[in-house]
Structures are given as structure tokens and as C-alpha cells.
Amino acid sequence: MSKKADVSPSVLANRRNPVLLYFYHMIVIIELETIKMMKDPTEILSRSLQPVIWLLLFGEAFSRMKAVPEAGGDYLAFLTPGILAQSITFVSIFNGLSIIWERDMGLLQKILTTPIERSALVLGKMLASTVRSLCQLTVVLSLSFCLGIHLQWSIGRVFGLLGFVVLGSAFFSGLSMVIAAIVKTRDRMMGIGQLVTMPLFFASSALYPVSIMPGWLQFVAKANPMSYLVDGLRGLLLDPVYAHGFLDALVLLAATLVIWALATRQYPRLLT
Amino acid sequence: MEPMIEVRDLCKRFKDVQAVQNVSFDVKAGECFALLGPNGAGKSTTIKILITLLSADSGEAKINSFSIKTAPYRIRESIGYVPQSLSVDGALTGRENLMIFGKLYGLSGAELKERVPQILEMMDLTDSANRPVAHYSGGMIRRLEIGQSILHHPAVVFLDEPTVGLDPIARNTLWGHIRDLRKQYGMTLLLTTHYMEEAEVLCDRIAIMNRGRIEVMGTLNELRKKAKMPKASMDQLFVHFVGPSESGEQGGLANVKKSRRIAQRLG
Ligand SMILES: Nc1ncnc2c1ncn2[C@@H]1O[C@H](COP(=O)(O)OP(=O)(O)OP(=O)(O)O)[C@@H](O)[C@H]1O
Ligand SMILES: [Mg+2]
Numbered sequence: 001m002s003k004k005a006d007v008s009p010s011v012l013a014n015r016r017n018p019v020l021l022y023f024y025h026m027i028v029i030i031e032l033e034t035i036k037m038m039k040d041p042t043e044i045l046s047r048s049l050q051p052v053i054w055l056l057l058f059g060e061a062f063s064r065m066k067a068v069p070e071a072g073g074d075y076l077a078f079l080t081p082g083i084l085a086q087s088i089t090f091v092s093i094f095n096g097l098s099i100i101w102e103r104d105m106g107l108l109q110k111i112l113t114t115p116i117e118r119s120a121l122v123l124g125k126m127l128a129s130t131v132r133s134l135c136q137l138t139v140v141l142s143l144s145f146c147l148g149i150h151l152q153w154s155i156g157r158v159f160g161l162l163g164f165v166v167l168g169s170a171f172f173s174g175l176s177m178v179i180a181a182i183v184k185t186r187d188r189m190m191g192i193g194q195l196v197t198m199p200l201f202f203a204s205s206a207l208y209p210v211s212i213m214p215g216w217l218q219f220v221a222k223a224n225p226m227s228y229l230v231d232g233l234r235g236l237l238l239d240p241v242y243a244h245g246f247l248d249a250l251v252l253l254a255a256t257l258v259i260w261a262l263a264t265r266q267y268p269r270l271l272t
Numbered sequence: 273m274e275p276m277i278e279v280r281d282l283c284k285r286f287k288d289v290q291a292v293q294n295v296s297f298d299v300k301a302g303e304c305f306a307l308l309g310p311n312g313a314g315k316s317t318t319i320k321i322l323i324t325l326l327s328a329d330s331g332e333a334k335i336n337s338f339s340i341k342t343a344p345y346r347i348r349e350s351i352g353y354v355p356q357s358l359s360v361d362g363a364l365t366g367r368e369n370l371m372i373f374g375k376l377y378g379l380s381g382a383e384l385k386e387r388v389p390q391i392l393e394m395m396d397l398t399d400s401a402n403r404p405v406a407h408y409s410g411g412m413i414r415r416l417e418i419g420q421s422i423l424h425h426p427a428v429v430f431l432d433e434p435t436v437g438l439d440p441i442a443r444n445t446l447w448g449h450i451r452d453l454r455k456q457y458g459m460t461l462l463l464t465t466h467y468m469e470e471a472e473v474l475c476d477r478i479a480i481m482n483r484g485r486i487e488v489m490g491t492l493n494e495l496r497k498k499a500k501m502p503k504a505s506m507d508q509l510f511v512h513f514v515g516p517s518e519s520g521e522q523g524g525l526a527n528v529k530k531s532r533r534i535a536q537r538l539g
Contacts, residue, residue: 106359114376
């Protein structure tokens with residue numbers, strides 16, 4: 001008996017609710033990335049060593065120099081949110097690498113011939129890198145606890161932290177997708193990835209307060225989304241009052257939305 | 273009845289190559305249509321335009337009566353695609369690869385749970401379903417990819433060199449699977465191949481492309497008539513229509529790399 005080749009009933013059911021299908025697709029992409037991550041935990045583990053090294057080696061040594069009096073005497077505490085922001089940026093910026101890899105594998109092409117909206121694919125990818133960043137968050141917080149660094153704690157602050165981590169990693173992985181669509185090859189992506197993250201890192205308040213920078217660098221730091229991530233994390237972890245949290249979050253959210261739109265537009269260029 | 277695939281004057285140019293030039297053809301519902309042609313003839317490019325991966329410079333095409341220009345999203349719901357180069361995720365198991373694509377095609381719940389084992393069974397992959405695909409043989413990977421492409425029971429399946437790099441036994445097995453598919457679901461197939469026998473065995477009609485154009489099109493017997501070679505094999509017909517000096521001249525390094533990569537890809 002031959003069945004009629006037709007669109008499945010459930011595909012039809014989904015078509016009636018495109019919003020649901022949109023989120024379903026986005027979650028599938030996150031699922032795919034997470035499964036892959038779990039299969040090769042060495043990558044996550046080695047990445048999470050990075051903030052440990054920064055805090056233990058650089059932080060411990062540098063804090064003795066008392067070079068940053070603005071940090072209020074506890075440089076390690078000052079540094080912790082900076083290093084957290086840095087490690088989020090670093091794990092996210094290499095998201096573009098995996099996209100180029102998937103393009104080379106032919107997997108991307110095949111995904112793009114399924115009925116997934118481009119923007120849902122991009123958003124899924126951006127949010128998937130959140131999973132990696134949450135590992136970094138866990139590592140940095142556990143370490144600072146072990147080192148006896150004094151941090152502010154409350155339920156609200158934890159949710160705030162999660163929010164900033166999600167926004168920060170979504171922004172930087174979106175940025176890396178835009179870069180990937182422009183540079184198109186893995187080798188160039190490796191180089192450019194490094195090239196982009198370094199200035200972002202040094203032109204932010206991750207290692208030192210903005211106030212000690214020369215005027216032009218302060219200007220760059222103001223335009224640098226990483227500053228808002230650092231500022232947000234630092235406010236939540238250290239500042240007992242932290243009044244301008246909404247502003248930081250808003251700037252980061254706006255930047256993320258812009259990069260999402262940009263990545264959705266640029267992404268198909270990877271194919272040509 | 274409207275044809276399932278309708279292509280009119282399709283053109284596509286890359287910087288210095290006219291990859292597809294005024295290509296027109298129809299494929300009826302349930303038919304199997306083969307695109308033959310030497311390396312670089314424009315077969316894959318034609319397919320990529322039809323499956324909405326590339327946009328055409330000019331011309332029009334309809335799949336399942338949806339236009340590539342105005343309804344690419346509808347087309348994606350109606351098609352399955354097996355790319356020329358391998359495209360599964362080596363880190364995932366066969367089952368995971370199927371699950372993910374089933375979901376991308378919009379399947380969920382009980383239906384998805386039912387389809388995946390069905391497809392595994394149909395493609396003889398049930399025993400290796402839980403092994404990472406990186407350990408699969410070339411034939412198994414191809415069967416998995418075909419399985420992925422038909423999870424949602426598409427109206428049309430595009431197979432770009434489905435048997436490239438397979439040994440004769442694996443190739444024969446795959447042919448059997450493709451025939452079963454047609455019998456069971458009545459799907460419309462468009463495939464490209466460099467194996468003349470494959471087109472002869474599987475397909476109802478054949479088009480021969482060269483330098484972006486379709487040189488000739490028809491059933492095997494019609495091609496023989498056009499060539500005035502009533503006893504000719506498909507091989508002879510191919511040489512007759514393409515010309516003996518053409519083969520392999522247009523692909524270039526990129527193409528050779530592409531097809532060679534397949535063997536080492538997943539390791
Ligand atoms: N993305 C691209 N950029 C530039 N040129 C391209 C691109 N894709 C294909 N081409 C060129 O277009 C022509 C047609 O390529 P296509 O891949 O369609 O050939 P094909 O018939 O599938 O060949 P093969 O049998 O080797 O797979 C070739 O000359 C190829 O080099
Ligand atoms: Mg090809």
C-alpha cells in the first residue's frame with residue numbers, strides 16, 4: 001500500500017502556531033549544542049581553568065602591588081567580576097568557530113533547508129553559549145568563595161547575575177557570528193577572535209577602573225559593551241547599593257538585540 | 273496536474289563562472305529525475321537554488337507549487353535534502369541526529385517517537401542507532417542522511433550524489449533503499465550522480481547538463497533516439513552528448529577537494 005507523500009499532521013498543527021514552532025526550533029538548537037558540549041566536557045573544563053589562572057596567579061600577585069587604590073583595598077574582589085566577564089567573552093567569541101565548522105561540514109546547509117526561521121537559529125546559537133558561560137559563573141563564584149573573597153549575596157542578586165551572564169554571552173556569541181559571516185574561514189576566525197577580545201578586555205573596567213584611563217580610552221570604554229557587563233557584574237557582586245543596574249542591563253539588552261538582528265542578516269552569507 | 277518541480281530559465285553566475293544557464297525542466301509528482309553531467313556542470317548549484325539555499329540571478333522555479341522567490345519557507349516544509357558532502361554530526365549518535373532533524377522539521381511528541389525507530393528500521397540502522405556517527409561506515413552515514421531527509425514525509429527529496437564514495441555493495445544496498453522509499457511514500461526524487469548505471473536503474477527521466485546548460489533530456493529510450501544510437505548504453509550516451517574532452521575540466525581544485533574530503537571527513 002502506498003501512502004500519500006504529504007506534510008505530516010503535526011507539521012500542519014505547528015504551522016497553525018508559528019510562535020510556538022519558533023521557540024520549539026530555538027530550543028532544539030540549544031539542545032543540539034548542549035548535547036555536543038556534554039559529549040566533550042574536556043573543552044568546558046579546560047576553558048574554566050582560564051578564570052582560575054587569572055584569579056590565582058594574576059590576581060594574587062597583582063593585588064600586592066596596590067596599584068589600583070580605587071579598588072578599595074580588596075583588589076581580588078574588584079577583579080573577580082572582571083575575570084568573570086572576560087571568561088564569558090572568551091567562551092562566547094569562539095561560537096563563530098563552531099558555525100564555520102558546521103558550514104564546512106555541510107551541517108549548516110542542511111539545517112537551513114529545514115523550516116527553521118533564520119532568526120530562531122541565530123537566537124538558539126546565542127543562547128546556547130549561555131550554557132558554557134553558566135559553567136564559568138559557577139567556577140568563578142566557587143573559587144571566590146574558596147579564596148574568601150567577600151561578595152554581596154541575595155536571591156535578587158543571583159537572578160541579576162544570571163541575567164547579565166545570559167545577556168553578555170548572547171551578545172558576544174552574536175558578535176562572533178557576525179564576524180564569522182565576514183571572515184568565513186576558521187583560521188581567520190581564530191586570529192580575529194583573539195584580536196577582538198583583547199582590546200574589548202583592556203578597554204573595559206575589568207582590570208582597573210575607567211577613571212584611571214586617559215580621556216580617549218574612557219570614551220572607548222563607554223562604547224564598549226563589555227564595560228556594561230563588568231559594571232553589572234561588579235555592582236551585583238560588590239556594591240551594597242548598586243543603583244544603576246537597570247541602565248547597565250538596558251544597554252546590554254539593546255546591544256544584544258542589535259547584534260541578533262545583524263547576525264540574522266549576515267549569517268546566510270556564510271554559504272556563499 | 274501541476275508538476276511537482278517546475279523550473280524555468282534558471283540562471284546563476286558566480287564571479288567568473290556561469291554555473292547555471294537557462295535551465296528549464298519539469299518533474300511530475302512521483303517521478304524520479306536524474307541530473308547528470310561532468311564535474312562543474314552546475315548540478316549542485318541547480319539543486320541549491322531549488323532548495324532555497326542559493327538565490328537565482330534570474331528565472332523562476334516552483335516546488336510543490338510554491339515559488340522559490342515568494343515562498344521559500346513553504347518549500348522547506350515540502351522537501352528533504354541529502355547534500356553532496358557528508359552532513360551528519362559525527363559527535364552525535366544516529367538516533368540523536370534523527371531526533372534533532374525530526375524536531376527541526378516540526379515533528380514532536382508521539383509522532384516523533386514513532387517515526388525515528390521506523391526510519392532506523394527502514395534504513396537498517398537499528399543496531400547501530402546508539403553509536404556515535406563518527407564510527408559509521410560511508411554507506412551507513414548515507415542511509416542515515418537519507419533517513420533524516422524523509423522524517424517529515426516530504427513531497428520531494430533532493431539527493432546530490434547519494435552514492436559518491438560508496439563501494440559497489442553499499443551502493444546497491446542504497447539503491448534498494450531508495451526504491452523502497454518511492455514505493456512506500458510515492459515521493460518525487462531528483463538526484464544527481466556520476467554513475468550512469470544509477471540513473472538507468474533508479475530514474476524515469478534523465479537530463480544531461482554541461483557548462484551550466486541542459487544538453488538533452490528524456491527517458492533512456494528517448495535519449496537513444498535523439499542520439500540515433502538505438503543500442504547505446506548510458507555511458508555512451510553521456511560521452512555522445514557531453515563530448516569526450518569535457519569531463520573533469522570544469523570542476524577545479526575546489527570540486528576535487530570537496531569530493532575527496534568525504535572519506536576523511538568524520539574521523
Ligand atoms: N560558491 C561558489 N563560488 C564560486 N563558484 C562556485 C561556487 N559553487 C560552485 N561554483 C562553480 O560553479 C560551477 C558549477 O558547480 P557545481 O557544484 O554546481 O557543479 P556540479 O555539477 O555539482 O559538479 P560536481 O559533479 O563536481 O559536483 C563550477 O565551476 C564551480 O566551480
Ligand atoms: Mg555537485
